C-alpha cells in the first residue's frame with residue numbers, strides 16, 4: 001500500500017534525525033514543520049487583518065464625517081479613499097481569508113487529522129510561505145510608492161486599471177498585480193501539498209470515508225482554486241502588459257475589450273468564494289458535532305454537496321456582469337445556475353441543523369462562533385438570491401446592497417469561521433486553555449456590532465446609494481441617509497474595540513492559561529490523540545495512529561470518554 005510505505009519513510013526520517021532543520025530564531029524562517037508554517041501563515045494573516053481593519057476604519061470615518069480629519073490617519077483625499085477601499089478588499093480576501101482558512105488551518109490540521117507526521121513535500125511547503133511573505137511585502141510597500149496604492153478596487157476593472165497612456169500607469173497598480181500573482185503561486189504550491197498529503201500519507205486503515213470533514217473541505221477548496229486561478233493568472237499577465245508595455249488586451253482605445261477581463265476575473269472570483277467557504281464549513285461542522293455530542297448527520301451528503309457546489313461554482317460567474325452588456329439570454333442562464341447553487345448551500349445548513357437536533361449542546365466559545373456562522377451566513381445566502389436574479393440585479397447592482405450581501409457571506413467565512421477554528425484548536429496549538437469569559441465578551445462584542453454595521457448598508461443600498469463614492473455631500477438626494485452611515489461607522493469602531501479582548505485573551509492564555517490536556521473538548525478526531533501542543537513529528541515514532549474502524553463517527557452521548565479511534569477494539 002502506497003500510503004503505508006510513505007508513512008514508514010517519514011517515521012524512519014524522524015527516528016534517525018532528531019530535528020531536521022535549523023534551531024532558534026532561524027527555525028521560524030526555515031522550518032519545514034507543518035505546524036510552524038501554519039503559525040507563520042496564521043500570524044501573518046492576523047497582522048494583515050489588522051491592516052485591512054484599519055483601512056475599513058479610515059474610509060468608514062470619511063463616509064460618516066466627510067472632510068474631517070480621521071484620528072490616527074488625518075485627512076483622506078479622494079485618491080487615498082480609492083486606495084483604502086482597494087487595499088481593504090484585496091487584503092481581506094487574498095491576505096487574510098486565504099492564508100488563514102486554507103493555509104494556516106490546512107497546514108496545521110491536515111497532517112494531524114489524518115495521522116501523518118508532516119506534509120508530503122515539506123520544502124515546497126516552506127517555499128509556499130516564503131513566496132506568500134514576499135507577496136505581503138510587495139502589497140504593503142505598494143501603498144507607499146509614488147502615486148500611492150492601487151485605487152481600482154479589488155476587481156481591478158479595465159479600462160481604469162489599464163491606463164490609456166501606459167507611460168502614466170502608477171507603479172502601485174502594477175505592484176498590486178505582481179503581489180496577487182505571487183500570492184497565487186504560494187497557494188498553488190500549498191494546494192499541491194494538501195492534495196498529495198491527503199491522498200498518500202493517511203494513517204493505516206483510514207479510508208476515504210474515514211477522513212474528517214476539515215481535510216476534505218480544504219482539499220476540495222484547493223482543487224477549486226487550482227482549476228479557477230489559471231484564467232485570472234493569464235489575465236493578470238495581460239493586464240500587466242497593458243499597463244507597462246502598451247498592449248491593448250482590455251483597453252477599447254487600443255482595440256481591446258474590458259468585458260474580457262470581467263469574464264477572466266469572475267471565472268476565478270466566484271469559485272474563490274467557495275474556496276474559502278468550504279474550509280469554514282468544515283471547521284464549523286466539526287465544532288458543531290463535538291459540542292452537540294453527536295455523530296455528524298449525513299457525512300456523505302455533506303461531502304458530495306461540497307463537490308457539487310464546487311462544480312456548479314464554475315457556471316455562475318456572469319451573475320457579476322448582468323449589466324455589463326452581456327446578452328440578456330445569457331443572463332437568464334446564469335440566473336438559473338446561480339439560484340441552483342443555493343440548493344447545496346441550503347443542504348449544508350440542514351446537515352448542521354440535523355446534527356444539532358437532539359444533541360447534548362454545550363455553548364462553549366467555539367460553539368458560539370460556529371452557531372453564529374450559520375445564522376449570519378444565511379442572511380448572506382438569502383440576499384444573494386435577490387442579486388442572482390438578473391431583473392432585481394439591474395436595480396441593486398453597484399449599490400450598497402451588494403456590499404452588505406457580500407459582507408454577510410465573507411465576514412462569517414473569514415472572521416467568524418476563523419475565530420471558531422482558532423478558539424477550538426487553541427488548546428492543541430498552544431497547550432493552554434483560553435479564558436471563556438473573555439471569549440464570550442469578545443464574541444458578543446463582535447457579533448452584535450457586526451449586524452449594526454451591515455444591516456444599515458442594506459438600507460442604504462435599497463435607497464439607491466452607489467458604491468465607491470468618496471463623499472456623499474455631493475449627492476443632495478442621499479443627504480437624509482447620513483445618520484445611517486454614522487450608525488454603521490460607530491458600530492465598526494465598537495467592533496474593532498472589542499477585538500482588544502481577543503488579543504488580550506490570546507496573550508494572557510498563551511502565557512498563563514490552564515494547561516490543556518490531550519483532548520479537552522472530548523472530540524474524536526485524530527489530532528486530539530497526541531500531546532497539546534503536538535511534538536515534532538506529531539506522534540512518537542512507535543505510536544503513530546492507526547485507524548481500526550470506520551465509518552467516521554463522532555462521540556455518542558453515552559460514550560463520553562471514548563474518542564476515535566484510540567479506545568476502540570482492534
Ligand SMILES: [Cu+2]
Nearest residue numbers: 270317319320
Ligand atoms: Cu458570484
